Amino acid sequence: MSAPSRHGVSSRDSRDPIGYAVAAMNKLAQSDLLDRLGIRRQTEKAVFTVTRSGFRTATTAGRAFARAGRRGRAGTRPGAPRSRGVFDLTPTEDEQMLVDVVTELATEVVRPAAADADAACATPDEVLRAGNEIGLPILGVPEALGGLSEERTAMAGTLVAEALAKGDLGIAVAALAPGSVATALSLWGTDEQQATYLPAFTGDEPPAAALALTEPAVLFDALEPGTTATRIDDGYVLDGVKSLVPRGADAELFVVGARLDTGANALFLVEAGADGLSVEADPSMGVRAASLTKVVLDGVRVDEGALLGADDGTTYAECVRLSRLAWCALAVGTGQAVLDYVTPYVKEREAFGEPVAHRQSVAFMVADIAIELQAMRLLTYKAAGRVGAGKDARREIGLARELCASKGMKIGLDGVQLLGGHGFVKEHPVERWYRDLRAIGVMEGGVLV
Amino acid sequence: MISLDDPRKLVPLRDQAHQVAMNMLRPISRKYDAAEHEYPKELDLLAAMIDGLSESGASNGAGAGGVKRDEDTADDGKVKNGTNLASVLGIAEMCWGDVGLLLSLPRQGLGNSAIASVANAEQQKRFEGVWAGMAITEPGTGSDSANISTTAVLDGDEYVINGEKIFVTSGDRCDAVVVWATLDRSAGRAAIKSFVVPKGTPGMTVERLEHKLGIKASDTATIRFEDCRVPAENLLGSPDIDTKAGFGGAMATFDNTRPLVAAMAVGCARASLDLTRDLLERAGVDIDYDRPGHVQSAAAAKYLQMEADWEGARLLMLQAAWMADNGKPNSLEASMAKAKAGRVGSDVTLSCVELCGSVGYAEGELLEKWARDSKILDIFEGTQQIQQLIVARRVLGLTSAQLR
Numbered sequence: 001m002s003a004p005s006r007h008g009v010s011s012r013d014s015r016d017p018i019g020y021a022v023a024a025m026n027k028l029a030q031s032d033l034l035d036r037l038g039i040r041r042q043t044e045k046a047v048f049t050v051t052r053s054g055f056r057t058a059t060t061a062g063r064a065f066a067r068a069g070r071r072g073r074a075g076t077r078p079g080a081p082r083s084r085g086v087f088d089l090t091p092t093e094d095e096q097m098l099v100d101v102v103t104e105l106a107t108e109v110v111r112p113a114a115a116d117a118d119a120a121c122a123t124p125d126e127v128l129r130a131g132n133e134i135g136l137p138i139l140g141v142p143e144a145l146g147g148l149s150e151e152r153t154a155m156a157g158t159l160v161a162e163a164l165a166k167g168d169l170g171i172a173v174a175a176l177a178p179g180s181v182a183t184a185l186s187l188w189g190t191d192e193q194q195a196t197y198l199p200a201f202t203g204d205e206p207p208a209a210a211l212a213l214t215e216p217a218v219l220f221d222a223l224e225p226g227t228t229a230t231r232i233d234d235g236y237v238l239d240g241v242k243s244l245v246p247r248g249a250d251a252e253l254f255v256v257g258a259r260l261d262t263g264a265n266a267l268f269l270v271e272a273g274a275d276g277l278s279v280e281a282d283p284s285m286g287v288r289a290a291s292l293t294k295v296v297l298d299g300v301r302v303d304e305g306a307l308l309g310a311d312d313g314t315t316y317a318e319c320v321r322l323s324r325l326a327w328c329a330l331a332v333g334t335g336q337a338v339l340d341y342v343t344p345y346v347k348e349r350e351a352f353g354e355p356v357a358h359r360q361s362v363a364f365m366v367a368d369i370a371i372e373l374q375a376m377r378l379l380t381y382k383a384a385g386r387v388g389a390g391k392d393a394r395r396e397i398g399l400a401r402e403l404c405a406s407k408g409m410k411i412g413l414d415g416v417q418l419l420g421g422h423g424f425v426k427e428h429p430v431e432r433w434y435r436d437l438r439a440i441g442v443m444e445g446g447v448l449v
Numbered sequence: 450m451i452s453l454d455d456p457r458k459l460v461p462l463r464d465q466a467h468q469v470a471m472n473m474l475r476p477i478s479r480k481y482d483a484a485e486h487e488y489p490k491e492l493d494l495l496a497a498m499i500d501g502l503s504e505s506g507a508s509n510g511a512g513a514g515g516v517k518r519d520e521d522t523a524d525d526g527k528v529k530n531g532t533n534l535a536s537v538l539g540i541a542e543m544c545w546g547d548v549g550l551l552l553s554l555p556r557q558g559l560g561n562s563a564i565a566s567v568a569n570a571e572q573q574k575r576f577e578g579v580w581a582g583m584a585i586t587e588p589g590t591g592s593d594s595a596n597i598s599t600t601a602v603l604d605g606d607e608y609v610i611n612g613e614k615i616f617v618t619s620g621d622r623c624d625a626v627v628v629w630a631t632l633d634r635s636a637g638r639a640a641i642k643s644f645v646v647p648k649g650t651p652g653m654t655v656e657r658l659e660h661k662l663g664i665k666a667s668d669t670a671t672i673r674f675e676d677c678r679v680p681a682e683n684l685l686g687s688p689d690i691d692t693k694a695g696f697g698g699a700m701a702t703f704d705n706t707r708p709l710v711a712a713m714a715v716g717c718a719r720a721s722l723d724l725t726r727d728l729l730e731r732a733g734v735d736i737d738y739d740r741p742g743h744v745q746s747a748a749a750a751k752y753l754q755m756e757a758d759w760e761g762a763r764l765l766m767l768q769a770a771w772m773a774d775n776g777k778p779n780s781l782e783a784s785m786a787k788a789k790a791g792r793v794g795s796d797v798t799l800s801c802v803e804l805c806g807s808v809g810y811a812e813g814e815l816l817e818k819w820a821r822d823s824k825i826l827d828i829f830e831g832t833q834q835i836q837q838l839i840v841a842r843r844v845l846g847l848t849s850a851q852l853r
Contacts, residue, residue: 084450085457087771088528092450155451173581184829317739343845346676355851363841363852364834370844371785374768375761382453389452398738404759 009012020213020436029431030372056280056296061273062207062252063448071194071305076144076194078186079151083389089381099159106167109449110175114168116441117289121281123174131175136160137206140183140449141389145194146202147186154322154387157183157449158329166340170289173280173446174332176248177290180326181209182446183265183321184255188309193269197253207252211293212242213320213445222257222320222444225265229258235303236260238268238276241296246446248279248293256297257316267308274314274398276300286435288442319448321397325387326447328380328400331408332442333374338433342366346418365414372407379403384449405441412437453764456530459538466539469495475815478547479667482818486658488622489553489666496555502577533705533770535711541763544716547725548822549666557828558619559583560627562709563643565683565704576645577806584614584672592835594629599628599674600685608644608684610652610677616663616829619843620670621655624648628674632690640690641760643702645683652677663821703781708769711786714794714826715763721801721819722756728805728814748804753799762790781843783810788836791827798823 022371073268093100110448131137139157141147147154164172182201185194200207215226227240238258245254254270254277270277276298284292309315346357346366354361383396412434416423423430457465467691481489537766543551551557560581568576590596599612610630617626633640646653652675659669681688726736734748742750765786772779798820802809809816827833842852 003565082450083452085454086450086452086528087454087456087530087534087767088450088452088526089768089771090451095451117697219744221740223739322738339844345561347845357845357847358851358853360838360841360852363847364837366844367788367837367841370840371765371789374782374785375758375765375789378453378764379766381451381758382760385452386454391454392534395738396760398753399757399760402742402753403761406754406757
């Protein structure tokens with residue numbers, strides 16, 4: 001009996017969860033994609049998209065998602081996690097390979113495209129395609145459903161988000177947005193939902209998709225959404241406005257948070273093109289490469305099968321937490337970008353006859369960036385490790401978010417300060433990181449691990 | 450495989466230390482804060498118990514001697530959770546009980562850590578069971594420990610030590626003191642060596658005990674050395690003045706003890722957090738980890754910020770200890786841990802007093818005591834500023850001549 005080519009790997013050898021991701025990555029390493037993109041900056045083009053122009057438009061129906069699978073049946077879930085009870089800071093070999101590949105993408109493709117993508121409020125298609133090619137959208141999708149994971153990959157997702165954000169946070173959000181919906185379907189979808197939507201994500205042209213949880217409200221509390229889901233005979237009617245939704249204009253599928261008549265919160269799958277659904281530009285201080293939009297739901301009717309996960313609030317709360325965890329990882333990656341940038345700068349920049357780094361007031365700012373950044377990273381990893389091991393991580397995610405929001409912003413602030421006036425102009429990326437890091441603690445949804 | 454929960458095999462040790470802290474240290478905490486310089490006799494029993502635990506192996510090597518880097522097999526063939534992790538976990542719990550009493554525990558002094566870090570095998574054996582204090586600081590030399598003026602001159606097979614040391618923790622109660630002295634003042638930091646000087650050695654005098662802001666249960670002594678002679682084999686490490694190795698020998702102690710001091714700050718701050726949370730809840734303030742601070746009360750928001758900082762300090766502490774357990778150089782991480790834990794210790798304990806108002810400020814609760822105890826932890830074994838200096842030099846790749 002002959003199996004498909006396994007490159008000399010014995011059939012007794014099974015791939016680890018991320019092994020599949022690494023196999024996918026290998027395709028990238030072999031292709032000339034990086035060479036094609038690495039040196040080519042996105043040409044300045046007048047991108048006239050909804051995200052820049054600000055008009056409101058009905059969402060255009062994307063692909064038709066053919067109903068499949070059984071509604072009442074539970075979906076396929078990532079496998080049960082292992083926990084060895086050993087304190088360890090070492091990523092698995094597979095996670096490390098994954099990080100290496102994503103780091104290369106971040107360095108060679110994402111960073112060079114970042115300034116233009118920020119200005120254009122859009123991430124170039126080639127960059128998004130490169131992300132798709134290495135499997136970003138299906139990192140959290142079980143292998144049995146055509147994805148890359150055998151078990152819960154919260155840690156891998158965290159490491160990937162961090163590595164990608166080191167290139168650019170806005171592009172990272174744009175590239176990871178479809179994966180947030182695919183991961184949500186994997187974690188909470190019914191057989192029908194998975195069979196209907198996931199094949200599109202695991203195919204050659206994964207759709208844009210977005211997890212919409214933020215709302216334009218002062219003192220917004222994600223656990224008190226203003227968007228409502230009113231029960232009707234054969235489904236629900238959704239009303240409300242979601243803000244800061246990544247790539248909403250292109251998205252073919254949304255996961256939207258709303259409050260039920262019962263007072264509990266829940267998630268709903270809403271296809272683009274649904275009557276009453278419209279998007280408008282929501283360009284913001286930062287994260288601009290993610291083409292942020294407002295999504296307006298005005299009497300949008302969905303059927304019963306659109307409810308994603310539990311209707312008692314538990315799925316919704318878990319989703320909010322896992323999204324915050326992803327934002328923490330993005331903050332860590334961006335903070336690292338700041339540290340890596342200011343370190344050589346303060347050693348080269350001279351004032352009063354010597355490098356400014358030789359002054360304690362400057363050097364101590366850099367030291368504090370390094371200390372707080374590592375604290376942010378450890379809190380994020382601890383939370384991700386607990387999620388991956390199937391443990392309760394409510395406290396750990398709450399604390400990680402608190403620290404990443406405050407210290408992340410402080411790092412962005414000091415990054416600009418260390419460059420002085422040069423930090424204020426767009427010749428250097430620190431002003432973009434400053435704008436991007438303000439998103440931590442503000443953004444809910446959009447990304448998910 | 451990344452996992453930052455407390456190691457499963459050390460949880461029993463951690464919980465046991467917590468029980469000891471709760472049931473043996475807390476009941477006498479206020480007593481010895483009030484009765485400064487009185488010997489906490491209750492600790493003799495505890496020290497004997499800790500010795501017993503060490504002997505039986507039940508302590509997983511925790512304690513002052515646990516900073517030694519040994520060559521045990523890893524727990525799973527790759528990763529080791531060993532004595533350094535056991536020590537920081539144990540010490541944090543004991544300091545949740547009382548920092549001053551932990552510092553007064555017989556045979557658990559920083560001098561013992563120095564011996565464990567620097568001494569050769571013969572010395573380890575010879576000084577086993579000795580309670581050793583640590584004497585570095587001088588009246589004119591604090592953080593600038595390369596500049597000490599205490600001298601050690603070789604005379605036959607003995608060193609003759611002259612000088613004055615201040616801030617010697619357990620300096621009155623200990624059996625011996627590890628003294629830093631220079632063999633040759635013109636040779637700079639490379640000539641600085643540490644010597645074990647047993648109590649009762651002629652020429653060694655405990656001059657006085659300090660009255661302090663906090664950790665009053667711990668005695669802090671001034672010790673004078675006048676033609677004090679110790680055997681040459683009491684010099685820890687190598688007697689050679691190796692300018693290339695520089696300060697490394699003596700300073701290596703700090704890579705090992707800084708995570709321990711971080712652990713003290715982590716434990717002390719946790720005590721404040723635990724009690725404050727309790728008092729806040731009784732006042733109707735609940736902490737919700739799922740909601741941003743700004744939609745909760747200001748007190749809850751402050752609490753979340755403090756606990757997030759505290760968690761960061763604790764994880765940096767665990768990281769430094771884990772690296773030591775696994776034979777990785779951790780000078781940078783040890784200083785990061787101490788810098789973060791030191792400042793978090795102050796912020797947390799002082800803010801908890803503020804949040805609890807006069808209940809926190811008055812001696813009816815221990816919050817005011819913890820706010821006094823915590824301050825020293827951002828000072829000894831390298832101040833906040835020294836840690837920042839070390840971190841900055843490492844991160845920026847600058848020498849001590851470039852970044853002074």
